[in-house]
Amino acid sequence: MSTQKPRLLSGDTPTGRLHLGHWVGSVENRVALQDAYDCYFLIANTHAFTTRMDRPDEIRQSVLDIATDWLAAGIDPKRSTLFIQSEVPVIAELTFFFSMLLSYPRVMRNPTIKDEIRDKGLGENYPFGFLLYPIGQVADILAFRADIVPVGEDQIPHLEMTREVARRFNQLYCGVDSHTEDKDYLTQGGLFPVVDVLLGRTRRLAGIGAPGPDGNLLKMSKSLNNAIFLSDDADAIAKKVKAMYTDPKRLKATDPGTVENNPLWIFHETFNPDKAWVAEAEAKYREGGIGDMECKKRLVEVLVALIEPIQQRRLVFEKDPGQVLEVLREGTAKANTVAGETLRLAKKAMRQDYF
Ligand code: ATP
Ligand code: MG
16 A cells, blocks of 8 residues: 555745756656655745735746646655645644744744845745744644655755754653654654655756856756746757856857856766767867857757657646646645645643633
């Protein structure tokens, strides 16, 4: 039975469509682990409101888009549970209790929060709820008592908070000794496993645009207009690769070029299966022995080979949004059963089981 398997939870915020960063950071692992784990995939629509509370229609459309992307990418609803965060109220209930287990300075120390405030241009007047979303994410994970969470690098601080909350809850309410090793919390009577993080083969894929003000390339992100999407067709991919940021000091094929911090080569190294070609072409690029156009043409071929089958499958699901919603409806019902049991046990541990 699938319930005997260890549990995996992961998800995406419906702020746009899935891109190559999601693929290498998390989705590729999710697709591959569907048999080994009891998988739960959540669409974090509540969290989309932290930055787009004024655009509910867009969030609604993105929920469908993400689910469609998942199905196209190979997430299989027969094996995995796909669900919508806001429709599992237990997550919101647990968020409140868990927010008592982390101090305010601890939440503010989370470096991903600081990066997001900067990169998304949130300024000083971001909503209070924005600070709450990492704790919401703790609740997403613990509501399912997940053992493992496949994510990109930016999620490590949130996962560390999840581990802290699990330890603290188990110590405070389940009587587990604070010297217990992470792997032993359940056998010592704890309710929540201390989750493991599974990073993708690329922890943080850069976007196709120029570096940010600090000189570093920005993370590929739905919100930063620097993404190649899993739903892009061959023409769109070719256009984006053509316009992609490369070495700005290199004006012609005979100029020596820099490979480091150059999206053209980051993408070849990440996605091109022909490692020998990449090594040889990089050496030529450094010496001014190969043109950008040739390298970009190769990259388009590589990306189209990866994305086109997904994009083609997507066209089929796009035509039947009713089917996609039905998958979410069934998944959400199952998610509510599992999360409901967690809340019952959590309240019992917290001595708030009255009736
Ligand atoms: P937003 O810009 O709205 O925050 P996002 O593009 O960062 O969107 P999320 O939904 O926040 O996407 O992230 C979903 C998952 O994909 C997370 O596990 C995240 O770490 C991973 N991920 C997102 N972008 C990248 C990337 N560029 N490289 C590696 N992993 C990524
Ligand atoms: Mg993000």
